[in-house]
Amino acid sequence: MTDPSSTPPFAESIDGLMEALSRQQYVIERGLATAVFLALRLEKPLLIEGEPGCGKTEIAKALAAASGADLIRLQCYEGLDASASLYEWDYPRQLLEIRLHERDRTTAELETEIYAERFLLRRPLLRALEGSGGVRPVLLIDELDRADEEFEGLLLEVLSDFQVTIPELGTIRAQTIPLVILTSNRTRELGDAVKRRCLYAYIGYPNAEKEVEILRRRVPHLPEQFAREIASFVQRLRSQEDLAKRPGVAETLDWAAALLALGESSLRPGPVGETLGLLLKDAHDLETYRRDRLPTLLAAP
Amino acid sequence: MNEPPEPLSAGERFLARLQGFLDRLRDQGLRVGLGAGVDLGQAIGFLPSLDREAFRNACRATLAKSPEDLATVDRVFDEYWSALGRPAVPPASEEGKIPPASPRRRGSRPPTGRRRPPPVEVPSPAFEGSYSLRAPDPGVSLGLVSDIELRRNRIGARRFRRRIATLPGRSWRRAPTGPLDLRRTAGRSARTGGEWVELLHRDRARRRADLIVLWDVSGSMRDHTNTLFALVHAVHRAIRRTRVFAFGHAIEELTDLFEGQSYPRALTELAGRLAGTGGGTQIARCLEEFHRRSGSMLRPSTTVLIISDGWDLGEPGPLREVLRRIRRNVGRVVWLNPYAAERGFVPATGALRAALPFVDLMTSPGDFPYPHGGREMRSYRPRGPTPLAPRAEGSFIHRM
Structure with a gap:
């Protein structure tokens, strides 16, 4: 177990956690807060799935900011492997070392020297395990569903034992267990082995009230009434069955900021049509709604 | 003389109830392992106050592993813990021992450990045997295919993935040359x-395979729904960049049905999506709609897999035209015909004859998992001349 002093003070209670995140302008529901609280207390990774743009990545950033910890982010992609995520030997420097000392060292001595930690290039997972200072770092493994299934296998040792084994150096264990947040957009099913090692939470689209609250906090100069109009419009848009891609909260925030930048204070057909591309990211959706459906959506109460 | 058993403490009674709750969840198909149960026990210890919502949230965080699991946890939680007045677990003080918490025993689990919902029946009017747009829905009788077939499909899907991934990607790999x-x-x-x-x-x-599946779910294909669904699920699982569209007299994207869904769950949802899709097929109209809406996703690296028997209500001309447009934009078009492996099969319908010039390979679901071997499907190279090669069994495979 980690030294209790490394657990951030706000993690003493769920309410404390919610307040701390609220100070970072992150609006969190109690269910998700409980999952984060338990991840902190049980020292288990937290897998967060949900719709794109609904705050999965943001929660890791908010947690790191609230605790003053480092946020170490590993963005997953197809082909991600150990050398990009865990560690790699600095081959050019090793070679240089060999050339420098080939006359005054034996081969055995050289072999020992070049596999020293100073030749180790630390990638995000290893950096998270080694930590820095007494505060638990936040390790964000973002969009794990983009990585290959083989990469999930690589993660297992890190997620369950918070250690990695480097053949030349031995096993490196975390002194301060990081708070690990994994996110997935569910473009594919993650393996059972990873899921079993994690607590789980799901972030869906927020209701209108919560979306207004998010708008108020993240776009501070937005008038209250305008925020309600925007949230209500986005909720109506999101409820359309035929959308190829529904707008997330991130899109709502961008749209609100754009309307504000254009000097708007209420929803008018012209500016809404011109900026609809910030909400709808599919060409067919954009064309259909801009051409045919916008008046109906705007007119709805 | 037997001594009366010691009454259980409050903590022991709670643990007994908790065990009953976990067993009830397992009965409902949730795979709650020992580790998850231990996590829940520890979580309860950490909760500052054990009110109902905090307890529910702890159950959700520790026991669920998907949104569907969350719904199950919520439902069972309400059923089980709301019945505290008449507990599902008999009071320990009455029995004097920890009661059997669940009517189901572990031994009654399916041998594979997989969740196996019962076959799904969608009631519908009787099938009249005609093919028209207004033909009544013959109903969907869905069931799971055997484990052997599933395994065969997965192997085939992986081979298929390798065959269609022919272009070099961005990342480097060690190689002998x-x-x-x-x-x-x-x-x-x-x-x-x-x-x-x-x-x-x-x-x-x-480069990873990039696949679009266009699946004919019209009335004439209903007999093959179970087999084809298992195959499409395996393909989607093997090839992440897969989009699945179902068509009959209209076209609808089904990709979300497969994303993150286990095979039995996806099958359960499929029944609801297929209700009302019976009747005849308008392949050309549907492919035109697909091309209009989703044409931007067609790239040289894309393989289009059309699954259809080719029984079409429309004229061959428009089909030929839309297939020509699709074929121009994609790497290859494969047509999976459930009847292609039958002795004496000839692609004689108007739709199939119209399609053949634009199809790189026509094969059957039975051949699909075995690109190597006796009934092989070996042609995943870029298109060349397109003769029709008679097969030994008398059926036709369209080869490059």
């Missing part, structure tokens, strides 16, 4: 005192 991998060679030379004894090579990893 190809450009010299200076970095790894230098690294390896560290073992030999800096001498470059062994030269290592690298090559571009082949």
